[in-house]
Amino acid sequence: MxxxxxxxxxxxxxxxxxxxxxxxxxxxxxxxxxxxxxxxxxxxxxxxxxxxxxxxxxxxxxxxxxxxxxxxxxxxxxYAAPICADYDAYVAAGVIVETADKLVSAEHERTPVQYQLLIGALNALAKHAHAPAMVGDSYVMRALALAGWLPRLAACVVCGDPAGSPAYLSVASGGVMCAADHTPDSHRVEPVVLNQFAALVRGDWTVLDSGELLPDTRRLVEEWSEYYMERPIRSLRLLD
Ligand SMILES: [Zn+2]
Incomplete structure (x- = not known):
């Protein structure tokens, strides 16, 4: 063989x-x-x-x-020993491997960038570099972005004006909308939540390490991943 x-x-x-x-x-x-x-x-x-x-x-x-x-x-x-020794890290690692498994559906198709992102996230968990739930959520958003589902958060997806306040987010339309253009499926997002969500997508730990992940930010990650992966990440629920 x-x-x-x-x-x-x-x-x-x-x-x-x-x-x-x-x-x-x-x-x-x-x-x-x-x-x-x-x-x-x-x-x-x-x-x-x-x-x-x-x-x-x-x-x-x-x-x-x-x-x-x-x-x-x-x-x-x-990675397994330090991750399994810490329940939060273990749950977050579950989210990460489940996401990688579902997102990369085809077998034998090279995805070196997804691989790099995966080992980066597991390494951060094993070293307790950041809050485990944030590592998990940031991984999910960045893996989805690499797969082509990068949220557009800087400007309204309809008119292109810079995202102001209030901002609305439409998951189905792929990003933020201004007050004038927002569609019925969108919902209003507080600037602090939008800022945190954008930091997860960028993997911006200066912003993320400075506070707790807000429940509304976590909900956005769930909504975004469920919509674009066409199914919920089961382990993500455990993080709440
Ligand atoms: Zn607009």
Missing amino acids: PLYRDEAVVLRTAKLGEADRIITMLTRGHGKIRAVAKGVRKVRNRFGGRLEPFMRVDVLIATGRSLDVVSQADAIAA
Whole structure:
């Protein structure tokens, strides 16, 4: 069987038969892949805990006829231990891997930028660099922006005038609207909420680290992600 080697983050695992698991991973060079890890559910297995969610591994994969098979996995960064030791970080990491899994739907399509964003977010969680929920929400918004759903927040999406106050946000129209143009589906957003939402999208930690995430900002992240991913991120609810 031909082999390929890549670096990957484990997004999800599922049981397969008595002793095996299917591991869903986002890789640096091969996009999202699913591969079987044989014997991984036996007490003594050659993979140890290296194929658990949030692990960043160097993998050697054998291309199979139906499913690929993990032949080797070495840990690169042990994000999993510090993340799992902190409940908030664990929940946020759940949001992150669930988002990556849903957002990158095609397998074997290279997405190095999404991969970079993913390891950046897990690294920040593992190091307790910022409030975990903010890391999760910022990741969600930035991953969606990279996928083409960047919210337009600086100017009205209808007339192009700079966003004033009051500002309205229409998720379906992709950004803010002025008082004159706002459509019935839009809702009014306080400047402080808009500012925080924009900071999440930019990954602007100077703004974000200076305060708590407002409930209205979190709601915008939920609305935006549900609309553009066409389904809710289940783990996001746990963060509330
Ligand atoms: Zn306008």
